[in-house]
Every structure is written in structure tokens, then in C-alpha cells.
Amino acid sequence: MKKLINAVDAVEEQMILGLVKSAPDKLAKLDCGNVVVRAKKKSADKVALVSGGGSGHEPAHGGFVGAGMLDCAVAGAVFTSPTPDKIFEGIKAVATDAGVLCIVKNYTGDVLNFEMAIDMAGDEDIKVDHVVVNDDVAVQDSLYTTGRRGVAGTILVHKIAGAKAEEGASLEEVKAVAEKVIANVRTMGMAISPCTVPAAGKPGFELAEDEVEIGIGIHGEPGTHREKIATADEIAKTLLDKILADIDYKGREVVVMVNGMGATPLMELYIINNFVQDYLAAAGVKVYDTMVGNYMTSIEMAGFSLTLLRLDDELKKLYDAPADTPALKR
Amino acid sequence: MDTKKILARIAAIAKKIEAEKDFLTQLDNEIGDGDHGINLSRGFKSVEEKLPTFADKDIGAILKGVGTQLVSTVGGASGPLYGTAFMKAGNVCKGKFELTAEDFAAALEAAVNGIKMRGKAVEGEKTMLDALCPAYKALKDGIDGGKNLIDALADGVDAAAKGVEYTKTIIATKGRASYLKERSLGHQDPGATSSLYMLQTALEVLREA
Numbered sequence: 001m002k003k004l005i006n007a008v009d010a011v012e013e014q015m016i017l018g019l020v021k022s023a024p025d026k027l028a029k030l031d032c033g034n035v036v037v038r039a040k041k042k043s044a045d046k047v048a049l050v051s052g053g054g055s056g057h058e059p060a061h062g063g064f065v066g067a068g069m070l071d072c073a074v075a076g077a078v079f080t081s082p083t084p085d086k087i088f089e090g091i092k093a094v095a096t097d098a099g100v101l102c103i104v105k106n107y108t109g110d111v112l113n114f115e116m117a118i119d120m121a122g123d124e125d126i127k128v129d130h131v132v133v134n135d136d137v138a139v140q141d142s143l144y145t146t147g148r149r150g151v152a153g154t155i156l157v158h159k160i161a162g163a164k165a166e167e168g169a170s171l172e173e174v175k176a177v178a179e180k181v182i183a184n185v186r187t188m189g190m191a192i193s194p195c196t197v198p199a200a201g202k203p204g205f206e207l208a209e210d211e212v213e214i215g216i217g218i219h220g221e222p223g224t225h226r227e228k229i230a231t232a233d234e235i236a237k238t239l240l241d242k243i244l245a246d247i248d249y250k251g252r253e254v255v256v257m258v259n260g261m262g263a264t265p266l267m268e269l270y271i272i273n274n275f276v277q278d279y280l281a282a283a284g285v286k287v288y289d290t291m292v293g294n295y296m297t298s299i300e301m302a303g304f305s306l307t308l309l310r311l312d313d314e315l316k317k318l319y320d321a322p323a324d325t326p327a328l329k330r
Numbered sequence: 331m332d333t334k335k336i337l338a339r340i341a342a343i344a345k346k347i348e349a350e351k352d353f354l355t356q357l358d359n360e361i362g363d364g365d366h367g368i369n370l371s372r373g374f375k376s377v378e379e380k381l382p383t384f385a386d387k388d389i390g391a392i393l394k395g396v397g398t399q400l401v402s403t404v405g406g407a408s409g410p411l412y413g414t415a416f417m418k419a420g421n422v423c424k425g426k427f428e429l430t431a432e433d434f435a436a437a438l439e440a441a442v443n444g445i446k447m448r449g450k451a452v453e454g455e456k457t458m459l460d461a462l463c464p465a466y467k468a469l470k471d472g473i474d475g476g477k478n479l480i481d482a483l484a485d486g487v488d489a490a491a492k493g494v495e496y497t498k499t500i501i502a503t504k505g506r507a508s509y510l511k512e513r514s515l516g517h518q519d520p521g522a523t524s525s526l527y528m529l530q531t532a533l534e535v536l537r538e539a
Contacts, residue, residue, distance in 0.1 A: 077369070083402045108505050116401065145511075149509070217506075
């Protein structure tokens with residue numbers, strides 16, 4: 001294992017401290033653990049947003065704490081959900097009279113830990129609700145699986161629900177718009193090389209020199225299938241076709257996110273975006289805005305994911321609303 | 331089983347998990363996200379550090395303390411699941427300093443039901459329940475048939491081991507392995523495996539005079 005770290009068991013805390021020190025006037029870390037909050041708490045009449053998950057997905061989620069997006073992000077160990085006591089501390093720290101909405105990615109661990117934390121908050125009469133993001137079309141949503149995974153589309157839930165909360169909407173309204181984003185956002189990813197969890201010391205999976213994993217999750221977990229590496233355009237087409245077949249995007253305006261998995265050069269992400277834009281135009285999908293960069297990563301995995309969010313007037317307005325966070329400004 | 335044996339068992343679980351950490355992680359790499367051994371080892375290490383503070387407590391308080399510590403240190407799905415299991419077992423052992431065979435069975439039953447409730451899962455979904463449910467049934471049948479705790483628990487451990495083997499033959503429908511569908515066939519479930527270890531250590535501790 002070759003990494004720029006100091007000690008395996010210091011990775012998460014030093015990462016969070018470094019993030020906070022990058023914006024000391026805007027972010028703060030709670031003493032109880034790896035919980036990032038806004039330096040200045042929002043007013044009591046606005047809903048607070050809490051998210052979180054395992055570390056290793058930077059800038060998610062701590063990098064999206066700030067005006068117009070999250071109020072708090074709780075970081076667990078690398079690729080491991082944070083524990084209920086820490087999530088509860090985060091909820092308590094940012095809770096307002098208007099309530100708290102937790103944005104949870106659909107993984108059994110994240111859901112279970114957030115549910116326990118929400119029970120704890122409910123016991124203390126904090127008004128709290130949650131939504132579960134499940135945008136990954138690579139895995140089947142059925143009674144026979146845990147349901148689709150939550151991946152890069154989560155960032156758009158942060159953005160849009162965050163803007164709604166900033167307007168002073170009620171908890172019910174903020175939840176409703178988060179649900180609307182979830183209903184309209186779809187993602188699929190792939191990898192060309194694996195990543196190593198520091199505590200494990202070796203890669204979580206292996207890929208041959210000429211092999212790629214299609215439909216991979218953000219923890220390097222296996223996707224739909226492996227195949228021989230193809231051109232960037234061919235791979236992007238495979239992912240896009242699966243997304244476009246899932247909900248009807250024809251004639252609609254969309255936000256496109258070309259998300260790097262951590263070790264993918266921007267050069268390659270732009271090559272992919274070059275194809276994506278032309279392909280969507282030919283498919284009759286109108287691109288309203290495009291985000292290219294690292295938003296939801298998997299440590300040093302090389303690969304990318306594509307996300308499409310179908311817009312309506314409300315989502316467009318909230319997407320365009322101001323945001324001031326380390327990883328997303330508008 | 332008295333408080334001394336309970337504490338010895340918790341310490342033995344911690345030792346076993348540490349010894350099998352890489353194996354559990356490797357099993358999880360194959361069908362999950364490769365952190366089961368790492369997470370459990372982190373959790374049980376912190377439980378081990380807390381053990382001296384449990385020394386004069388009753389069994390209910392010990393198990394509850396273990397559960398709370400696991401919930402706050404393990405993370406992932408196994409933290410809330412094992413944490414809930416130990417806390418629920420602790421509830422039925424409240425105030426006790428010695429467990430009869432029937433008490434032990436009642437504690438295991440409460441633990442299993444806690445996992446079912448928290449994970450919204452049942453047997454046959456390639457999870458820890460595929461080791462724990464048959465183990466509870468075999469233990470209970472043994473006790474009802476007049477066996478002592480050691481013999482009944484030996485039946486339970488055998489049933490759990492068979493349950494772990496059984497997880498190789500079924501497709502996961504819960505947890506992260508469920509996405510793999512038929513690709514999860516042939517792999518043994520890491521959660522069922524760690525559950526087997528916990529039962530095995532109980533038996534080993536009981537057998538040490």
C-alpha cells in the first residue's frame with residue numbers, strides 16, 4: 001500500500017481536520033468525533049440538513065457543508081457508515097425549530113445507523129425525518145435485493161433540498177423536494193482500477209490490465225459485469241443507455257454530472273463529457289447544466305459515473321440558487 | 331453460565347475476531363465491501379478495553395454494555411445488528427448473575443429477534459440469521475429434550491456451522507451481496523461466519539472447567 005497518510009487509524013480524523021482548516025471561517029468540527037458542521041448555525045426557522053456516510057468519498061459529504069447545502073456531515077471510518085451516537089450528536093448540534101432532514105444513501109449500514117440515530121433524536125423531541133437516495137441503475141431494485149444504491153446523485157439532493165431549506169420551507173416541503181430529486185435522478189458508474197481501504201492494506205478487488213467493471217458501486221463493490229476495456233465513448237454509451245432506458249428523458253432538460261471516482265484525470269472526464277453531450281443531443285435530451293469533476297469518489301479508484309437529473313421549473317430554480325461550500329459554489 | 335464465564339466469553343470473542351479479521355474481510359471482499367473483519371475487530375477491541383469496568387455488573391448490564399459499545403464503534407450494518415442483539419439479550423438477563431440453560435436460550439432468542447427486527451430480515455437471505463436461527467432452534471430443542479447447556483449448545487454450534495455452509499448455496503436477498511444475485515452463489519456469508527464464531531467461543535468457554 002502506497003498512500004500519503006500518517007497512520008492508518010488517523011486517516012479519517014486528519015482528513016476532517018484538514019477539510020475544516022481549509023475553510024475555518026465557514027466550517028467547524030464537533031469534539032465528539034468526525035462531524036462537520038457550519039461554523040455559524042442557521043436560523044431556527046429553517047430546516048437543517050444532515051448527511052453522512054463512510055469516509056473515502058471526498059469531497060462527499062463534508063465538502064458540501066455550507067450555505068445552500070448541508071448543515072452537518074457525519075463521517076464514518078473509510079467505507080463504513082458512521083455510528084448512531086455520532087449521527088445523533090450531529091443532529092443535535094444543528095437541529096432547529098423547523099426540524100432536521102437526514103439524507104441517507106441506500107446501504108444497509110447507513111440506513112440502520114441513521115434509523116437508530118433518528119430514534120434517539122425522536123426520544124429527545126427533535127423533529128427529524130429522513131430520505132433515502134437510491135439513484136444507481138446498475139443494480140436491480142426489487143424485493144429480492146436491498147434496493148438500488150445511493151451514489152453520486154446524492155450531491156444533487158444536497159444541492160436542491162439545501163436550497164429549499166434556505167428558502168424557509170417546512171420540513172415536509174424540504175422532504176418532498178428531496179423525494180422529487182430522488183425520483184428524477186439516475187446514475188451509473190464503472191471502474192478501470194481498484195482502490196485500497198487503508199485499514200485493509202490491499203485492493204478490495206482486482207481487475208486485469210485489459211478488464212473493466214461496469215456498474216461498480218462507490219465502495220468498489222462488484223457491479224453488473226466485467227468486460228474487456230473499450231473506448232471511452234463506448235463505455236460512456238453503455239452507462240448512458242442504461243440510464244436513458246430507466247426513466248424517460250426525451251424532450252426534457254437535465255443536469256449532467258460526469259463524476260470522477262478519485263484517480264481519473266480531468267482529461268479523461270472531459271473526453272467522456274464530449275461524447276455524453278453529443279449523444280444526449282442526438283437522443284433529444286436537452287442539457288441545462290453540466291458538472292464535471294470529483295464529487296463522490298472511491299478513494300483512488302479510477303473510473304467515473306454518469307448522473308442525469310430530470311428537471312422541472314422548481315428543481316431548476318433550486319439548482320441555480322446560491323451555494324457556498326468547499327466543494328460546490330454557485 | 332456465570333458472570334465470570336460471560337466476561338471470559340466476550341474476551342474470547344474479541345480474540346477470535348482479531349484472529350479471523352483478515353479471513354472475514356476476505357469473505358466480505360468477495361460479496362460485499364470488504365470491511366466486516368476490520369469493523370468487528372475495531373468494535374470488539376474497544377469492548378475489550380471496557381471489560382474491566384463491567385466486572386462487578388450483572389449479566390444483563392454486561393451484555394447491554396457490550397451492545398452499546400458495539401453500536402458506537404463498529405459502524406456498517408453489523409454494528410447496529412450485533413449491538414442490538416447484545417442489548418436485547420441483556421434485557422432478558424437483567425439482574426442475573428448466573429444463566430440457566432433456559433436463560434441462555436431466552437437470551438439467544440431475544441438476540442435473534444433483535445437482529446430480525448433491526449435488519450428487517452428473515453432466515454434464508456444469506457445473512458447472520460442463517461447461522462443464528464438454526465443454532466437457536468437446535469439449542470432450544472436440546473434443552474427441551476433434557477440436554478444440559480453444554481450439549482445443547484454443541485448442537486447449536488453444529489447447526490450454525492451447517493448454516494454457514496448453507497449460505498454458500500443460496501442467493502443473497504439482503505445486504506450488499508444481494509446486488510450480485512447468482513454471483514453470490516458459492517460464497518459463504520461473512521456475517522453468518524462471525525455469528526458462528528460467537529457461538530463457538532461460548533461453547534469453548536463453557537467447556538473450560
